[in-house]
Amino acid sequence: MRGLGTRTVLYQQGVASTLGLYNQDYLSVDILREKGPITAGELSKLTGLATGSTTALIDRLEKIGYVRRQNDPHDRRKVIIVPEYEHKAEVSHTYHSLHTAMLELASSYTDEELALITNFLGKANIVLEEQIYHLNAASQSKTSP
Amino acid sequence: MRGLGTRTVLYQQGVASTLGLYNQDYLSVDILREKGPITAGELSKLTGLATGSTTALIDRLEKIGYVRRQNDPHDRRKVIIVPEYEHKAEVSHTYHSLHTAMLELASSYTDEELALITNFLGKANIVLEEQIYHLNAASQSKTSP
Numbered sequence: 001m002r003g004l005g006t007r008t009v010l011y012q013q014g015v016a017s018t019l020g021l022y023n024q025d026y027l028s029v030d031i032l033r034e035k036g037p038i039t040a041g042e043l044s045k046l047t048g049l050a051t052g053s054t055t056a057l058i059d060r061l062e063k064i065g066y067v068r069r070q071n072d073p074h075d076r077r078k079v080i081i082v083p084e085y086e087h088k089a090e091v092s093h094t095y096h097s098l099h100t101a102m103l104e105l106a107s108s109y110t111d112e113e114l115a116l117i118t119n120f121l122g123k124a125n126i127v128l129e130e131q132i133y134h135l136n137a138a139s140q141s142k143t144s145p
Numbered sequence: 146m147r148g149l150g151t152r153t154v155l156y157q158q159g160v161a162s163t164l165g166l167y168n169q170d171y172l173s174v175d176i177l178r179e180k181g182p183i184t185a186g187e188l189s190k191l192t193g194l195a196t197g198s199t200t201a202l203i204d205r206l207e208k209i210g211y212v213r214r215q216n217d218p219h220d221r222r223k224v225i226i227v228p229e230y231e232h233k234a235e236v237s238h239t240y241h242s243l244h245t246a247m248l249e250l251a252s253s254y255t256d257e258e259l260a261l262i263t264n265f266l267g268k269a270n271i272v273l274e275e276q277i278y279h280l281n282a283a284s285q286s287k288t289s290p
Binding site: 004005006007008009010011012013014015017018023027030031034046047048094097098101102105109113116117120121123124125127128129130131132134135136138 | 149150151152153154155156157158159160162163168172175176179191192193239242243246247250254258261262265266268269270272273274275276277279280281283
């Protein structure tokens with residue numbers, strides 16, 4: 001599991017570098033893709049970045065057309081960040097090879113086996129999310145005594 | 146799977162920041178832990194870092210006692226980098242919480258189910274390793290036409 005973790009990090013760095021993005025920028029784009037449109041404050045919380053850094057990050061991503069800011073249709077006082085990068089050809093092109101290889105791997109398992117694996121990955125996801133929360137809380141309490 | 150990837154990256158960043166390390170330094174430490182003692186050249190290839198950056202990285206890690214350089218007992222002309230950080234209390238302390246939570250998750254599965262999941266993770270690992278290789282090869286051919 002830890003070996004997979006290290007490779008995942010290296011893979012993400014490879015994708016970021018292929019797309020000409022900073023690792024942290026790419027990571028935020030990926031969080032946006034998963035969480036859907038969210039506010040800058042929510043993105044800041046999820047990445048652990050300071051508010052000022054998050055603003056600069058959104059500026060950079062908006063400039064290259066990876067995200068766009070818009071008023072929240074449900075609450076006009078809020079501005080949300082909408083991911084746009086999934087439509088970009090260079091992004092789908094970069095992921096295509098991994099996608100194909102993973103589908104091929106999945107096809108060697110039965111439906112029941114895949115259901116079990118997916119279930120496990122979902123739970124591992126929740127465990128990791130809790131751990132990230134604890135880690136951030138611990139390092140914040142250290143910096144502000 | 147991609148959600149898990151993003152969280153893994155965030156978790157690793159959290160660990161690195163808790164330990165007061167740069168993300169890239171921490172990643173290299175984790176690669177060393179997995180691959181065992183290797184030469185600076187091999188580490189450079191696995192991380193995709195330039196030779197000079199790898200030397201500076203090893204200097205930093207040696208200074209804080211996370212790795213040490215020694216002559217390869219099998220080939221005196223080579224210098225290998227030996228990971229030392231697993232013995233450090235702050236490292237095992239940081240991982241302890243994730244370790245406990247993952248063991249608890251694993252205990253809810255039967256031995257056969259765990260064997261299947263482990264098998265899948267091992268294969269996903271190989272797929273990712275190949276993808277990293279291709280990504281790096283592609284971005285290198287772009288920078289040196």
